[in-house]
Amino acid sequence: DAKTTQPNSMESNEEEPVHLPCNHSTISGTDYIHWYRQLPSQGPEYVIHGLTSNVNNRMASLAIAEDRKSSTLILHRATLRDAAVYYCILLNYGGATNKLIFGTGTLLAVQP
């Protein structure tokens, strides 16, 4: 399975944008890029996913590099509730399962 690389931790100020990077240089053409986040003492929750084009939803935006070897999750205005571990995950839908392979993620701290 293709791997992802993320910074261990990042800090942001409340109400400022946050850009969370992810490198996936060995991504295959059929790998989708997924982001999940895990708030303290909770299970992970889905944030967003994409293949080639940039994606927007109510939670965040996903910017995908043209060569697909990296991507960036963008939180437009960070709130205290966004403090969590963010996981960048590659998923190939052709597998027998859609199991998620988590790394260690990026711990985002949001300062008031």
Added chain:
Amino acid sequence: GAGVSQSPRYKVAKRGQDVALRCDPISGHVSLFWYQQALGQGPEFLTYFQNEAQLDKSGLPSDRFFAERPEGSVSTLKIQRTQQEDSAVYLCASSLVRGFYNEQFFGPGTRLTVL
């Protein structure tokens, strides 16, 4: 609507005891996953069900771990003769269908501590 629920939320076991962890997925969800999360680590896949069929158990760490979903709804993860290294949070997730991607909805987890 109701999300994925897990019980118990916390379980303390003495080494050597058997434990059973329950997962109630979202009604109608076909796929069900179990993950194990050690302290400070990301979740790791254990096993996958599609309805009542266990299609992937490649992540189960030993034959002491057993999972079932007999009626395609509630699932139970059983750990026999627990060891200290089994201490972790056990997460259950469900999703609507396989074949194309549907997001996985996670429960709050069961924190297992083996003394």
